[in-house]
Amino acid sequence: MASPVRVRFAPSPTGYLHVGGARTALFNYLFARQHGGAFVLRIEDTDQDRNVEEALGGILEGLKWLGLRWDEGPEVGGPAGPYFQSERLPGYAEAASCLLAEGKAYRCFCDPEDLKRRREEALARGEPPKYDRTCFRLSKEESEARAAKGEPFAIRFLMPEGETAWDDEVRGTVTFQNATLDDLVILRADRHPTYNFAAVVDDAAMEITHVLRGDDHISNTPRQLRLYAALGLAPPRFGHLPMILGPDGTRLSKRQGAVSVGEFRDDGILPQAMVNFLALLGWAFDGEREIFTMDELIEVFTLDRVSKNPAIFNYEKLDWMNGEYFRALPLQTRADMVAAYLKETRALPESALRDRPFLERAVAAVGDRMKRPRQFLEYAGYLYVDRVEPEQIPWAELVANPFAAARLKKLATVLSDVELFEHDPIEKATRGVAVSEGVKAGDVIMPARIALTGKKVSPGIFDVMLLLGRERTVERLRHAADRLEAESPAPTS
């Protein structure tokens, strides 16, 4: 039996949790859970200049919100800690010294600014911008003398000849010529490791068995493989996940819509929907089934069904999927979410939110028209205002209808006389008006809808009346009728 599966998600705290990162984390999580392995969270904070104080909290929060609990890492600890690279500095320095001592790495005294300039010049000439090994040619004595004098230096890995290949879990065999790889810096002048080196040292130390990461790391893999070999360490297996692109086919950016899981959460996306949607970005079960709970994903997820091509993020499909999940939620939960949304956005005065039973009735009436909490007011906002100001187009339609005023008036009268102001009596009375007018029910209902809600679209009209109550219903109908009479000529009889 092979060693137990151990995977990791290794974000650097430089920003929010991007959906691409979230998808990578999800796939790692699913793979770990399915194999009964461990999901490790490691924070790659070796670049102090780029670390953002608040970023870590957001990333952790995002992972938790998605339900991706890590077995080892920040907040929970674990046997392979610490889980912040900034706390593992001695290990990198030691590993680098070993390579230096064995002649597998060398000191580089070149000035970073100078290097940068040379690289740009090479690029401008159309040449590969590789390090020219100036410092590799230094004698051992000179190198040591300069170091002893206190001259700053970085440590570079001496890239061996030959080629490097591996059997990728999603792409099959991938091969690189080492000549196209650089003598990469493994330890910077400030004694901090660079990404490729730290990742190798830590993945080995943490006994990571599978590295599942974004496609953008594919060219890092041969470098890391060479590093494992030089260090005498057994490499993990690698799997490169396809990128997630924006609607325009380029890297998903804020310009194209929400990109961080926090934004989606604030937009009323449910974590279950996000997880399900993300799972389908670059992976499919059989091409038919689309709805999966996390547990079901854990059961059926396999790396060999991960797609090789980049996926464009489809906001509409996420919205649809969210609707699928949102509608399935119990009324209580939906009401909770709507209440939380209204409170956070202060879309309604505090007082309006106090009547919880009313809110629940309204949410029930809106029913499955709502795919996200934010749509509540779209369908029920008129319940929370003293007087509706009808939208332009619906009102114009009413004005153009010569019979509208009379029908509204009649309906108002009938409704004010209905004994029990409940759904069925209201419906019966309303339909009665239509019959006596010799028209279809819709010819009475549509004007009423506009008078009552100001819109052409609303929940069922009898639910609306019920929610409004007899008084407000009758008043709105009469008010609309009066206004109509004032604005439009009476029907020629």
Place this chain on the structure above:
RNA sequence: GGCGCUAUCGUCUAGGGGUUAGGACGGGUGGUUCUCAGCCAUCAAACCGGGGUUCGAAUCCCCGUAGCGCUACCA
């Protein structure tokens, strides 16, 4: 420029030497209905191009093209 990866409806994808190339989102149409949503039914919509291999290629191979990624003392 170099290196690498990829290529099926607009999008996510299934399939993979012989299929009416399947599903989902989105779109169209019809039904249910007081509108919308939902639900049901239904339609349109794809194998990047060129060469091979083969009786047969969307599927295997090569070339081209395109897209994306990497090419840092970033991760």
